[in-house]
Amino acid sequence: MSDPTRVINLSAGPCALPESVLHEACQGLINFNGTGIGIAEISHRSPEFVAYIKDVQHLIRTQLDVPQTHSILFAQGGGALQFSVVVLNLLARHRLLHPDLPESERVLDYVVTGWFSDLAIKEAKRLGGGRVHTVVDARAHSPVGKFDNIPPHAAYTFSPAPALIFYCENETVDGVQFSDGADPTAPTSFPFHLLPQDKGLLPLVGDYSSSFMSRPIPRLAEHAVIFASAQKNIGPAGVTVLIVRNDCLPDPDAAAALGAQPVPGTLAYKTLADHASLYNTPAVFAIYVVGLVLRRLHALGGVAAVDAVNRRKAAKLYEAMGEGARKGLLKARVEEGKGRSLMNVVFDFNEKEVQDRFAAGAVERGIKGIVGHPLVLGTRLSIYNAVTEEQVDTVMAYMRDFFAQL
Known part of the structure; x- marks a missing residue:
């Protein structure tokens, strides 16, 4: 039964979570899987939690069709920590593969499409x-x-033999996203065809933090690393999901002996893999909620089903936004055909006073979390998986009512 005191949460993160999952998580805090111990209290090495984390891995593998060539791991910290971790691990891998290569020839390639890839x-x-x-x-x-x-x-302009190729699939600050890859020639698709074609396994790294499990991942098997912090679509903050190709689990000590930068033990992908993500105490509660969200997603039909819903949600909000733009009230942050996000609909009113009125009126309607990132402000409507189509209809109605009053 829905709680009437809850509002529509369009925050960019931490994200809205399904209300049914929140109720289930409350029960788990008291008694996890019949153990008589709450999930926040239970040992991460208990057989019940070990079985649970394996099930979470299975839910990811089956729903995203992750091949056995890749390991599914759970790391502490958010996506920003992986900006450092992935560099250290892939440089260690590169050192093992090319021990005599001068440092100036170890190239790290970055595709910069937004604030997070710039970071x-x-x-x-x-x-x-x-x-x-x-x-x-x-x-x-x-x-x-x-x-x-x-x-x-x-x-x-990709380098011929880089140690790392980094891109961020969805940029939440301005609402920029690569297309789904169904048409590889689409101008907003990631240019997989331009990657070095004759260099074996590519060190391709995708930051999928804000779109993970919202739709299938194009050419997932060709990636070296995919990472996603949980707090956008699949859980609370504190845990990051990693999908790492098994050749990208380098021995950090062997690499350091050859001159690579040391990788702290808890940050080494090999450590996580060797210990099934249980080398030290992981974010137990966050992983638990991720599992609940993924079970619900599976019951709804998986990523293909939720992708269809997400497209309808985004289309509705962009339609309403377009009405405001045609009236000369606002400007879309990303124009149509330039890579609009399905997760973050971002726009700016022409006058700050109108922007402030829109935000205040939204709160009165039970709609919160719509003010943009502190760097750029504006209005940002984040419609992650847990935001329902009915809630989007309510937001759309409010937008139209507001525009009609101006």
Whole structure:
């Protein structure tokens, strides 16, 4: 039964969670799987939790069709921590593969399409250990120098043999996202066809934090690492899901002996894999909630089913946003055909006073979390998996009522 005191939560993260999952999690806090011990109290090495974490892995593997060539791991911290961790691990791998290569020839490729991929490339430069190369920067393809587009394929310049190729699939700050890959020639698709074709297994890294389990992942098997912090679509903050190709679990000590930067033990992908993500106490409660969310997702028909719902939700909000734009009230952060996000619908009213009134009126209607990222403000409607189509209809109705009053 729905709680009438709950509001529509459109926050960009932590995300809305299904109400049924929250009720189930409350019961788990008292008694996890009939153990008589709450999930926040139980040993992570207990047979009940070990079985549970294996089931969570299975739910991810089956719903995303993850091949056995890849391990599914759970790391502490968020996606931003992986900006460092993935560099250290893939540089260690590269050192083992090419021990005599000069540092200047260890190249890290970055596709920069938004605030988070820009943060990632800055972290790579801070860590050093190779030459950092910008494959493309979306700001160079914007008439106003902003992250408001997916750049054209012709603009990408991948290195011939990089140690890492990084991209962020969905950028939450401005609402920019690569298309789903169904049409690889689509101008907003990730240009897989431009990646080095004759270098064996590619070190391709995808940050899927804000779209994980919202739709299938294009060419998942070709990725070296996919990571996703949980708090956007599948759980509370504190745990990050990793899908790591098994050749990208390098021995950090062997790599360090050859001159690679040391990788802290708890941050080494090999450590996580060797200990089934239980080397030290993981984020037990967060993993528990992730499992509950994934079980519900499976019951609903999996990522293909929720993808269809997400497309309808986004279409409705972009339609309403377009009505406001045609009236001259607001401007879309990302124009149609330039890589609009299915997860984050972002726009700016022409006047701050109107923007503030819209946000205040939303709260009065029981709609919260719509003010944009502190860096850029504006309005951001985040419609992750748990936001229902009925809730989106309510938001759409409010938008139209508000526009009619101006």
